Amino acid sequence: MQRKDYYAGNDKMYVATDCIVFGYSTDCLQLLIFPRKVEPHKGEWSLIGSFVKEDEHVRDAAERVLKEITGLDKVFFEQLKTYGDVDRDPGARCISVAQYALIRLGETDRKLVEGHGAYWYKLEDLPSLVLDHDELVRDALNELRRKARYQPIGFELLPEKFTLPQLINLYEVIYQKKLDPRNFRKKILSLKVLTKLDEKDKSTSKKGAYLYKFNREKYHQLLESGYHFEL
Amino acid sequence: MQRKDYYAGNDKMYVATDCIVFGYSTDCLQLLIFPRKVEPHKGEWSLIGSFVKEDEHVRDAAERVLKEITGLDKVFFEQLKTYGDVDRDPGARCISVAQYALIRLGETDRKLVEGHGAYWYKLEDLPSLVLDHDELVRDALNELRRKARYQPIGFELLPEKFTLPQLINLYEVIYQKKLDPRNFRKKILSLKVLTKLDEKDKSTSKKGAYLYKFNREKYHQLLESGYHFEL
DNA sequence: ACAAAAGTGTTGGCTGTACACCCATGC
DNA sequence: GCATGGGTGTACAGCCAACACTTTTGT
Incomplete structure (x- = not known):
């Protein structure tokens, strides 16, 4: 079902959504990353993410990715912010709507995670990530700290x-x-x-x-x- | 200068940025709106906004719009959040990165504003707006209140x-x-x-x-x- | 009986809030 | 001299931070 396009003539671009997935286990916060599957920078460490499809809510795209990689259905996540730099992605003009997610590490199906080549890394020994993903992680961590102070989101991690x-x-x-x-x-x-x-x-x-x-x-x-x- | 597109095959879409522009004058907050210039819903009240161009930072697009309509160069604004509903815009699939801006009403070139058919409305008698813009205004107002509590952004309005x-x-x-x-x-x-x-x-x-x-x-x-x- | 973690109360200082009067000036 | 808005101080309460000992139980 193609609907009428009233805006022809304006530029279109790729829209991705990337998830900063935090997990907690005693004494440390962990982050879920995986080796990027597409060029450029294929194989380097990346946040999990995906392009948003034409007929897909941005939020649904994030949900899809989270489910795919963690096997979990009702992960808590919220929008962080959108990264719109022209040159943030050398692969093409692509903006990214970042989301941060909180996961109870115990519930996660580690097999499934690893089946997708994803890994939990302790925050303190996180490798450097692809594109602007280091920045997204920094921002997400700040937001988590800020937010944890006045909303009990910590419970999402337990x-x-x-x-x-x-x-x-x-x-x-x-x-x-x-x-x-x-x-x-x-x-x-x-x-x-x-x-x-x-x-x-x-x-x-x-x-x-x-x-x-x-x-x-x-x-x-x-x-x-x-x-x-x-x- | 066209760069290589590594992501061909994935969906592209329009990306807009809409600005919730607050102004202050004694005893009331005001909001800058204007009659939408394109179909669909042409002529109905809308936030000011624009499509983001291929070679333009999302933030720059907002700056461009703000300058165009208010004539001001260094307006304070920050990203609010991104609205990614599939059906939010009947004109085409289009996500919107919302920004809220704060303006010293005195400095504004009212002539220029009105030359663009834009108007300041008191918040309490704001007409209903096009698309999901009522929601953006609600969210921006909440954010303004939240933020004003712990950062002195109020000064931007004076x-x-x-x-x-x-x-x-x-x-x-x-x-x-x-x-x-x-x-x-x-x-x-x-x-x-x-x-x-x-x-x-x-x-x-x-x-x-x-x-x-x-x-x-x-x-x-x-x-x-x-x-x-x-x- | 002892090691190891869980649980419990009190105090002093600070910060937020409530509240009422004097001040400076233009007319 | 009076009306109008601008500016000031104090007292009480509630909250946060600092601090040390007792309890339970597996070994």
């Missing part, structure tokens, strides 16, 4: 059930500094968006730590009542 | 020299609520990013209000020293 020590560790990794566990607990619990479960996770200590769940409902109530966070 | 009562009024207009002038002064002056001048503006009172200038240098020092705002 499994459904998690312990407070895990949550603290996650925030320590994101902010790159030690947090005081007493103050952190007080603050996060005072928001009343966590539900304490009756189970303990004993994998990291003899005593065991209580598991919690993030309560999206209460979180949305809180937001709608005009509350302004600050972690 | 003339070079301004009084504190003016600044307070601006923030009242942005946040849509009354602020306490004592507390506002205390807070803003404690940031030490304003330079008090030896002149007074007597246009609004017999006593006259001292004029201030925004000190970009000190502001950047403050930022680099890792300070986190909150107005």
Whole structure:
């Protein structure tokens, strides 16, 4: 189904969407990258991404890529910004709508990821990436830090059930500094968006730590009542 | 100069950039709109915008449009986000990179603006706009409010020299609520990013209000020293 | 019984907020 | 001299940051 083109005569260009995919596991943030499959720069490390198709929402293109590479269906992701430099891609004029995604590392089908030649790299020993992708990663990391401060997006990086020590560790990794566990607990619990479960996770200590769940409902109530966070 | 196209076979599309242009004058925020010049929906109210050219940075395209319509060269603007819905534009598949701009209303060459058939509308009596532009305006307004809280972008909307009562009024207009002038002064002056001048503006009172200038240098020092705002 | 991680409370300082009066000037 | 908007200070409350010990349990 071809619709009428009212804009003939103006320039068209390729539109890509690239995903900065963060994963978390104890003590470090990781990033999903893979060797680029097309020329130019074929084989060099790249973010995962794809061209957006004529009949495809930009967001859907990102979703498609994420599903393809991670096997996951409901990955959390948000638009970062659009990179529109004329020369950003030597392959052709191509703008890229960058998206950053947050993934619970445990759930990921590592086989599938590796089947696509993708790999998780610790942020601190990330190789340099193709095109302007290093810049996208820098920007995404800033955005993640900024955003984590006033929206509990950190939960997207943790499994459904998690312990407070895990949550603290996650925030320590994101902010790159030690947090005081007493103050952190007080603050996060005072928001009343966590539900304490009756189970303990004993994998990291003899005593065991209580598991919690993030309560999206209460979180949305809180937001709608005009509350302004600050972690 | 045509460069090699490595990506032939993938879809190309139109890329537009649309600007949400805010202006401020006492007691109200205004928005710059104009009657759309091309079919479809020719003649209906639209944000100002343009297609991005093959050899043009997306940001440059926005700059071009802003200059064309306002006559101003160094308008403050930032990317908002990209709208990528397949059906957002009935004229053809076209994604739009939205930018929001802030303008000192006094400086604008109103003749030039009107020569291009553009008009300033008060936000509260804005007509409904073409395509998804109502949504862009909503999003831009949210972003403006969010951003004004922790970055002094408000200054972009005021003339070079301004009084504190003016600044307070601006923030009242942005946040849509009354602020306490004592507390506002205390807070803003404690940031030490304003330079008090030896002149007074007597246009609004017999006593006259001292004029201030925004000190970009000190502001950047403050930022680099890792300070986190909150107005 | 001891090692290792989980969990818990108090205090002091700072920051935000609420609130009411005097000041300078043009008419 | 009075009306108009501009400018100033204080007191209270709530929040954040700093800080050290007890609890649980597997070995």
